[in-house]
Structure formats: structure tokens, C-alpha cells
Amino acid sequence: MAGLKPLKAIPNGAFAYVTKVNTAGLTRRRLLDLGLVPGTRVEVVRRSPMGDPIAVKIRGAIIALRAEESGLVMVRE
Amino acid sequence: MGSTRKEPVIALAGNPNTGKSTLFNALTGLRQHTGNWPGKTVLQTKGSYIYKGRKYTLVDLPGTYSLLANSLEEQVARDFICFGGPDATIVVVDATCLERNLNLALQITEITAKVVVCVNLIDEARRKKLKIDREKLSCLLGVPVVTTAARGGEGLPQLLNLVDQVVKGEIRPQPRLVQYDPEVETAVAKLVPQVKAVLGDLVNARWLSLRLLEGDLTLIEAVEKLTGKNKHVPCGWC
Amino acid sequence: MEFSTPLRRLVATAEEVAGRNQEKIRDSIVKSIYLTAENIAHATACPKVEKSIDWDRKIDDILTSPVWGFPIMFAMLAVVFWVTITGANYPSEVLATGLFWLEDRLTDLFTAMQAPGWLHGLLVCGVYRSLAWVVSVMLPPMAIFFPLFTLLEDAGYLPRIAFNLDCFFKKAGTHGKQALTMCMGFGCNAAGVIACRIIESPRERLIATLTNNFVPCNGRFPTLIALATIFVGGSVALSLRSMVATLTVTGLVVFGIAVTLFVSWLLAKTLLKGELSLFALELPPYRIPKVGQVIVRSVFDRTLFVLARAVLVAAPAGGIIWLFANIPVGEMSLLATFAGWLDPFARHLGLDGFILLAFILGLPANEIVLPILIMAYVSGGALMELDSLAALRHLLVDQHGWTWLTALCTMIFSLCHWPCGTTLFTIRREQRSWRWTIIAAVIPTVIGCGVCLLLNYLVRGLGLI
Ligand SMILES: Nc1nc2c(ncn2[C@@H]2O[C@H](COP(=O)(O)OP(=O)(O)OP(=O)(O)O)[C@@H](O)[C@H]2O)c(=O)[nH]1
Ligand SMILES: [Mg+2]
Numbered sequence: 052m053a054g055l056k057p058l059k060a061i062p063n064g065a066f067a068y069v070t071k072v073n074t075a076g077l078t079r080r081r082l083l084d085l086g087l088v089p090g091t092r093v094e095v096v097r098r099s100p101m102g103d104p105i106a107v108k109i110r111g112a113i114i115a116l117r118a119e120e121s122g123l124v125m126v127r128e
Numbered sequence: 129m130g131s132t133r134k135e136p137v138i139a140l141a142g143n144p145n146t147g148k149s150t151l152f153n154a155l156t157g158l159r160q161h162t163g164n165w166p167g168k169t170v171l172q173t174k175g176s177y178i179y180k181g182r183k184y185t186l187v188d189l190p191g192t193y194s195l196l197a198n199s200l201e202e203q204v205a206r207d208f209i210c211f212g213g214p215d216a217t218i219v220v221v222d223a224t225c226l227e228r229n230l231n232l233a234l235q236i237t238e239i240t241a242k243v244v245v246c247v248n249l250i251d252e253a254r255r256k257k258l259k260i261d262r263e264k265l266s267c268l269l270g271v272p273v274v275t276t277a278a279r280g281g282e283g284l285p286q287l288l289n290l291v292d293q294v295v296k297g298e299i300r301p302q303p304r305l306v307q308y309d310p311e312v313e314t315a316v317a318k319l320v321p322q323v324k325a326v327l328g329d330l331v332n333a334r335w336l337s338l339r340l341l342e343g344d345l346t347l348i349e350a351v352e353k354l355t356g357k358n359k360h361v362p363c364g365w366c
Numbered sequence: 367m368e369f370s371t372p373l374r375r376l377v378a379t380a381e382e383v384a385g386r387n388q389e390k391i392r393d394s395i396v397k398s399i400y401l402t403a404e405n406i407a408h409a410t411a412c413p414k415v416e417k418s419i420d421w422d423r424k425i426d427d428i429l430t431s432p433v434w435g436f437p438i439m440f441a442m443l444a445v446v447f448w449v450t451i452t453g454a455n456y457p458s459e460v461l462a463t464g465l466f467w468l469e470d471r472l473t474d475l476f477t478a479m480q481a482p483g484w485l486h487g488l489l490v491c492g493v494y495r496s497l498a499w500v501v502s503v504m505l506p507p508m509a510i511f512f513p514l515f516t517l518l519e520d521a522g523y524l525p526r527i528a529f530n531l532d533c534f535f536k537k538a539g540t541h542g543k544q545a546l547t548m549c550m551g552f553g554c555n556a557a558g559v560i561a562c563r564i565i566e567s568p569r570e571r572l573i574a575t576l577t578n579n580f581v582p583c584n585g586r587f588p589t590l591i592a593l594a595t596i597f598v599g600g601s602v603a604l605s606l607r608s609m610v611a612t613l614t615v616t617g618l619v620v621f622g623i624a625v626t627l628f629v630s631w632l633l634a635k636t637l638l639k640g641e642l643s644l645f646a647l648e649l650p651p652y653r654i655p656k657v658g659q660v661i662v663r664s665v666f667d668r669t670l671f672v673l674a675r676a677v678l679v680a681a682p683a684g685g686i687i688w689l690f691a692n693i694p695v696g697e698m699s700l701l702a703t704f705a706g707w708l709d710p711f712a713r714h715l716g717l718d719g720f721i722l723l724a725f726i727l728g729l730p731a732n733e734i735v736l737p738i739l740i741m742a743y744v745s746g747g748a749l750m751e752l753d754s755l756a757a758l759r760h761l762l763v764d765q766h767g768w769t770w771l772t773a774l775c776t777m778i779f780s781l782c783h784w785p786c787g788t789t790l791f792t793i794r795r796e797q798r799s800w801r802w803t804i805i806a807a808v809i810p811t812v813i814g815c816g817v818c819l820l821l822n823y824l825v826r827g828l829g830l831i
Pocket of ligand 2: 148149161169
């Protein structure tokens with residue numbers, strides 16, 4: 052699929068749509084519970100001073116995610 | 129066992145940082161620590177208040193985003209709502225972020241119908257020029273809804289009144305449940321009768337069936353403890 | 367866990383119905399709930415006027431900016447300490463003067479009643495005087511620090527600190543929420559240890575628990591403030607005094623953070639190896655704190671509560687220490703004898719026997735370390751009025767040979783030594799393990815001794831003193 056990227060690759064201020072979560076088990080469930088279900092519009096709001104974690108606006112709340120997690124979430128711009 | 133209990137028990141559930149402890153303090157006069165960061169309350173606390181001459185016990189639960197039991201807090205909150213036998217559950221939601229908060233509210237109304245939704249931080253919503261249609265929300269959720277600003281005390285009398293009515297059975301909320309995909313609904317339909325046969329009215333059969341389908345063993349453990357020893361389900365931390 | 371037969375059958379049936387699709391079913395359940403929530407939210411909340419200024423973002427642009435994020439954090443810390451130090455100065459003096467005036471009146475009373483000397487000593491020089499010290503040294507800084515800190519907390523700054531610092535914790539192999547537990551540690555390490563529950567992974571929670579003590583709690587930073595004001599600040603012009611003292615205390619706190627990261631990293635590499643757990647931290651919107659409410663609550667609920675606890679420990683401790691300081695064993699008092707035993711070792715650390723003894727006797731509560739030390743010193747020499755920091759300086763420097771190095775080593779040792787009794791008790795309760803409780807006491811002690819030893823020999827070796 053064209054344009055599929057990990058969430059962590061999205062620049063500040065840009066938004067994208069979640070297409071899938073590339074992990075299984077507990078981590079997957081936790082990420083989904085945060086609202087990262089396919090189809091969700093997410094916006095990368097900012098990066099922390101050292102570049103990681105990133106702050107993502109997910110369903111109304113701003114949530115900081117480390118590269119480990121935001122790399123698992125695939126999005127389409 | 130708990131059957132001789134006269135004081136109604138009210139659980140306070142909700143997402144982190146929605147003002148549960150602030151509400152708890154406002155109602156009970158206690159001094160739980162509050163602060164603008166998620167996860168401030170880690171200990172389940174009890175307090176009480178008196179409304180219309182009747183004493184109510186209020187339990188401040190840790191905030192969670194979900195009740196699907198992927199973390200200890202979630203299990204604690206879930207087990208209390210499900211097995212702790214609260215006479216009503218107040219779900220505190222953040223008016224400025226309804227969508228995320230309703231996710232939890234919908235999960236709670238799946239477990240129990242005795243719910244009052246408290247849309248807190250209404251002052252913040254006003255400040256952000258956000259309007260909330262309380263009546264429509266109540267209608268769509270199928271449970272009573274009240275808007276509050278716990279820090280200023282706004283809306284608390286209405287909240288207490290609604291809770292009182294739910295406890296007495298004067299209001300019988302009929303939650304509108306989430307409709308799942310057809311495959312899930314079919315599977316649930318298959319399981320519900322069996323769950324009812326085994327557990328009767330102990331737990332909401334539809335909800336338990338859903339959890340069984342996704343293989344949530346922590347819940348079965350909790351049920352086992354309840355039926356096996358018929359004892360108080362430990363809240364995990366106490 | 368073993369399930370009873372009917373439950374087991376239920377589980378088996380569910381597995382059969384779900385087939386191999388458990389994960390898919392779960393995904394679909396979560397999705398359906400969120401979609402329903404989304405629909406309801408859209409139907410009931412009027413979309414906000416999107417054009418209005420998003421202040422939260424603007425504030426975050428500054429507070430978490432790559433350029434300003436860190437400087438502002440340290441500036442914030444420094445400002446809080448500066449306000450605390452300068453603000454506490456005057457009330458401290460007033461309180462001390464008042465309380466020691468009262469001590470004189472008590473003495474008069476005892477004389478008038480012809481009470482025996484030991485009774486006066488025990489009650490006035492022991493119990494009352496340590497109370498007076500605890501109150502006058504502790505109360506003003508706490509009454510200023512707590513409201514300031516609570517304002518930051520209520521405004522929503524703490525999660526931003528965690529957001530800024532997370533990369534360091536990640537490198538150390540721990541959870542970013544450890545920063546939040548450290549913030550709680552400023553109030554009280556026992557509270558910090560309890561706050562560790564917000565970290566879910568047992569491994570990362572344990573690391574946060576074991577290192578929480580490197581944040582100076584309110585029982586210790588008044589000591590740090592007093593020493594910094596007397597020694598470091600005392601050596602410069604009056605106008606710069608509180609500024610220099612502030613920088614010293616801030617520097618010590620930053621040092622404590624560095625030690626925390628280092629020890630966390632060490633633990634994550636050795637005793638507590640493991641995977642990083644999921645990190646997801648909500649950055650809540652800023653909210654304007656209710657200043658009046660914050661001040662009232664933090665003064666009454668926190669300051670007075672903590673003070674009451676300190677007083678409860680300080681009163682009996684004061685009496686006991688006075689007895690120790692005045693019961694002769696041969697030539698010397700019991701206290702001096704113990705101090706004499708500790709002295710050779712303590713000298714290596716840049717301390718002296720009395721200082722080390724005060725830390726040991728201060729185990730029940732860090733608040734009483736300084737009063738114990740003063741009492742131990744005073745009972746040895748001429749009795750004097752200790753109604754100001756200047757008098758304290760005189761006692762320490764002129765009578766007991768303190769140098770800036772002694773003060774620095776004492777401050778570092780205060781930052782890095784065994785946690786107080788309450789904290790140890792809390793660690794034991796939270797971790798349900800004596801082993802980890804002991805380790806929690808050993809780690810900071812070893813670090814503290816190591817750093818003091820090194821510093822002492824380095825400074826002396828270089829001939830800086
Ligand atoms: N403006 C406004 N602020 C509120 C209101 N209720 C609570 N707050 C603030 O919101 C923040 C969070 O409140 P808490 O009561 O600690 O939230 P909680 O739900 O107990 O949070 P957790 O314990 O983390 O789950 C605090 O800073 C409160 O002062 C309100 O009605 N209006
Ligand atoms: Mg709370």
C-alpha cells in the first residue's frame with residue numbers, strides 16, 4: 052500500500068489515519084485502548100526536546116508515545 | 129455477608145485526571161490529594177456523605193482509560209464495579225474530551241445499569257466555548273447525565289439527587305448498549321445462555337460473554353474467587 | 367489459576383466459539399466501542415469554534431521546545447527555591463527569636479519553681495529546643511515551597527517535565543513516569559514511593575522506588591537551605607547571598623537527578639534487567655489553579671501535616687538525645703563517646719563523628735538531623751542562644767571547625783544516605799520484601815559515602831582547602 056508509514060515518521064503538525072497496529076498481545080491491546088483503532092485520525096503535535104517521545108493527539112487527548120510504540124502504529128497521510 | 133449493609137455504596141469511576149478526587153473531596157469533605165496530571169490517585173479511598181438524612185459511602189477509584197483489564201488499575205476498577213456491589217456508579221467524564229471519556233462510560237454501562245454520568249469540568253468546556261447537549265447525551269447513553277464543575281461545586285446537588293434516585297430505584301436507567309459486528313454478536317448470542325446457566329445473575333451475561341470471547345482470564349479468575357469461596361473480592365491493593 | 371469445572375467448561379466453549387479469532391474479536395470490540403463513543407460525542411458536543419487560539423499549544427511550544435524546554439525547567443526549579451529561600455529567611459528569624467525568647471521564659475519558670483537541673487535540661491534544652499529548631503527551620507520553607515509546587519502541579523506542568531526528561535529515563539532503561547514519582551518525592555519520599563504505583567511494570571516500578579530517595583524531601587531541603595545559606599551564601603556579599611544559596615540547592619537537586627539516572631541505569635543493567643514497558647503519558651490541558659484554594663490547602667493539609675509529624679518525632683527524640691548528651695560515661699557523655707567511635711570513619715567522608723551520628727539518630731525523620739547535631743554540639747561546649755543562622759554559623763565554624771567542605775559533604779550526605787524510617791517502612795509495604803528494603807537503604811548510603819570520600823580527598827589533595 053502506498054503512503055503507509057509508522058506514526059513516528061509523521062512530522063510535527065501533520066495528521067494521518069491509523070491503518071494498523073503492528074504488534075500482538077498486551078502491547079497491541081494497550082495501544083488500541085488508547086484509541087489507536089484503525090480509521091482514527093491522529094495528529095503529531097510535537098516532539099520532546101530530544102526528539103523522542105512524540106506527543107500525539109488521539110481522540111481529543113494529547114498522549115506522549117516513545118518511538119518504540121509509535122513505530123508500531125502504521126498510518127496513512 | 130454484605131447483605132445486611134444499609135449504607136449505599138457509590139463508586140466513582142472515570143478516566144484519569146477528570147476530577148474524581150476533586151468531586152470526592154467536595155462531597156465527603158475529605159482532603160484527597162488532587163493534581164493536574166493523570167494517575168494522581170493510586171490508592172482506593174473511601175469516604176461518606178449524607179444526603180436527605182441517609183449516609184452514603186463513596187469510593188474513589190483509580191482513573192483508567194478502559195476497563196478491558198490490561199493493567200492492574202483497570203482490574204481494580206473493573207472488579208469493584210462488577211463485584212464490589214456498588215449501589216450506583218458515578219462515571220466522571222471530562223467535558224472537554226467527551227469522545228475518549230465516553231469510551232469508558234460505554235464499557236461501564238455494559239457492566240451495570242446503575243450509572244450516573246457526571247460531565248465534569250464544564251467550566252473548562254465553557255471557557256473553550258464548547259457546548260454539551262446534556263439531554264441528548266442522556267438519551268443516547270440511556271443513563272442520567274448531569275453537568276458539574278466539581279472544583280466550584282456547580283451541579284453537585286443535582287448529581288446527589290440523581291444518585292439518590294438511582295439507588296432507590298426511582299430511576300431505572302436503560303443503557304443503550306454498543307452494537308458489535310455481526311460475527312461478534314452471533315458469538316455472544318451463543319454464549320449468553322450458557323453463562324446465564326452457570327452464573328445466573330451474578331454478573332451481566334452479555335458483558336461476561338464478550339470478555340470470554342476475547343479470552344480475558346483475569347476476569348474468570350475474579351469470578352472464580354467470587355463463586356469458589358464466596359468471599360470479598362480483594363481489590364488488588366488492600 | 368485452576369478454575370472450577372463449570373467455569374472451565376465456559377472458557378472452553380468460549381474458545382470454541384471464538385476459534386482462532388480472539389485477537390480479531392477483541393480488535394473489533396474495541397473499535398466498535400470507540401466508534402459508538404465518537405458518534406455520541408459528535409452528536410452531543412457542539413464543535414468548538416476552531417479559530418480560537420489554542421493556548422495550550424502555545425504554552426507547550428515554549429515549555430517543551432528543544433531550545434527552551436530544559437532551561438525553563440531548571441529556571442523554574444531555581445525560581446521555586448529562590449522564592450523559598452528568600453521568603454523563608456525573615457519569618458525563620460522571627461520564629462527563632464520568638465521561640466527562644468519563650469525558652470528563656472520557660473527557664474525562668476523552672477528556676478522560680480526550683481525545679482531540678484536535669485528536669486530543666488531534659489524538657490527545655492532537650493524537648494523544647496529541638497521543637498523550636500524544627501519549627502523555625504522547617505515551617506517557613508515548607509509553607510512557601512508547598513503552595514508554589516502545588517500551583518505548578520495544578521497548572522499541569524509536571525507531565526511536561528516527564529515529557530522533557532523521558533529520553534533520559536529511556537536511555538537508563540526505565541519508565542518516563544519515574545519523573546512524576548520524583549516530583550512527588552520532593553514533598554515526601556514515602557509519598558514518592560507510593561506514587562511509584564503509576565508505573566506498571568514491576569521492574570521499572572522497583573527501580574523508581576529504589577532511587578526515589580535521591581530527591582531531597584521537605585525534611586531535608588530545609589537543612590540544605592540552612593547550610594547553603596550559612597556557608598556558600600555566607601562567603602559572598604549580602605546582596606548575592608540568597609542567589610548563591612539558590613544555585614547551590616538547585617545544583618544539589620540536579621546532582622540528585624543525575625545520580626538517580628545513573629543508579630537507575632546501573633540497576634537496569636545489572637540486578638533489574640528487562641524489557642522497556644509501554645510508555646503512554648497523557649499531557650493534560652493546562653488549567654488555571656485556584657490560587658486561594660491551593661494556598662489554604664497546601665498550608666493546612668500538607669505543611670501542617672508534615673510539620674506535625676516532624677514535631678511528633680522531634681519531641682521525644684530531643685529528650686532522648688539530651689539524655690545521651692548528658693549522661694556521662696567516664697569522662698565523656700554517651701553521645702560524645704559514640705561520636706568518638708564514628709569520628710575516624712566520618713573524617714574520611716569530610717564529616718565528623720557528631721554529624722554522622724546525627725544522621726544515624728535521624729533515621730526516624732530527616733527533619734531532626736540538624737536539631738540533633740546542634741544539641742550534640744551545644745551540650746559539649748558552652749550553652750548558647752541559637753536564635754539565628756548567624757549563631758548557628760558561629761557554632762559550626764568557630765566552635766566545631768566546619769569548613770565549606772564540611773558543609774558540602776554534609777549536604778551531599780543528606781541527599782545520599784539511607785531513606786528515613788517512614789520511607790523504608792513504605793518500601794517494605796509496597797514491595798513486600800525485606801531484601802529490596804535493605805537494598806533501598808544500602809544503595810544511597812554507598813553512593814553518599816563514595817561521593818563524600820572522593821570529594822574530600824580530591825579537595826584536600828588539590829590543596830583547595
Ligand atoms: N477548572 C476545573 N478544574 C477542575 C475541576 N475538577 C477538577 N479540576 C482540576 O482537575 C485536576 C484533576 O483533578 P483530580 O480530582 O485530581 O482528578 P482525578 O480524576 O482524581 O485524577 P486521577 O486521580 O489521576 O485519576 C485538578 O488539578 C483539579 O483542580 C472543575 O470542575 N473545574
Ligand atoms: Mg484522583
